[in-house]
Amino acid sequence: MTTTKPPNVLSADRAGVAEAARVLAGGGTVAVPTETVYGLAARADSTEAVAAIYRAKGRPDFNPLIVHVPDLAAAETLAVFNVRARALAAAFWPGALTMVLPRREAASLASAVSAGLPSVALRVPAHPVMQALLRATGLPLAAPSANRSGGVSPTSAAHVSGSLGRRVDLILDGGSTEQGLESTIVVLRPDGGWAILRPGPITEDALRAVLGPPGQSDTGKSAQIEAPGQLASHYAPGKPVRLGALAAEPGEFLIGFGAVAGVVSLSEAGDLAEAAARLYACLHLAADGIEPRIAVAPVPHEGIGAAINDRLGRAAT
Ligand code: AMP
């Protein structure tokens, strides 16, 4: 192979992680592989560092960021946990679950990180590179997806380079991400109710098994207010997208699934976990194709299919 890496890309090995920790401590931005997608990390306790994330992404500043910490003990220094929050942490951390919790007044977090809200979104990621970075820096790291705001999320270092290029100080290349969809975001309400603010790899059924039914307060309207920045149009490949397609029409790049064959397939076997992992890579390929339009085969709504259809719906809007 003769492909040369751009100058701001390093392998996510021991030396790469050490350099990334140095850049982060100095207030810089680093794109990091996680088990969901590549994140654009910066120290969450610094207003300037957080501003650098918003700037690199071109992200509206009313859209708060998820803060990543190495473990539950670190999370408890930033937010108030009740019994149910601890039960979720025990069941799903480290992993692809983000909890929106009341932020501690004494938390060392820049207020821009939660867009001035009294709450904070926290996650303990499982990926060894992100874990190593959290432990090497000893800092909470804000990390939204490492792409220009509104675009398709990155599941490889090449996707990050293509979208952000030199707007990011350093990119750690740790290969393709495993799950491929952003974390599930859940909010626990004081009345015992809960709601999914963003569907993701941790399914509603898995949350119900720990929390019981969501309760009365789960209305679309309150979820909208609680999750600012869950914009109707997002993950946009820059071309019209037609969903539920059984065959390609002229000028369409078809993304297949199961029995519907396409130029590429989310999963020829019809496996939803594989489809989630491949979704953004397929959208990137379709965006780069010569066809002016994109079509996507139907994806069943069960399990992680709910999260896949959520992202496809926003890509098509
Ligand atoms: P990401 O782009 O993956 O960093 O996801 C961030 C999303 O998490 C935002 O668009 C919000 O919808 C949600 N979020 C982050 N912080 C909060 C918060 N304090 N309250 C409610 N939702 C939040």
Ligand code: MG
């Ligand atoms: Mg994003």
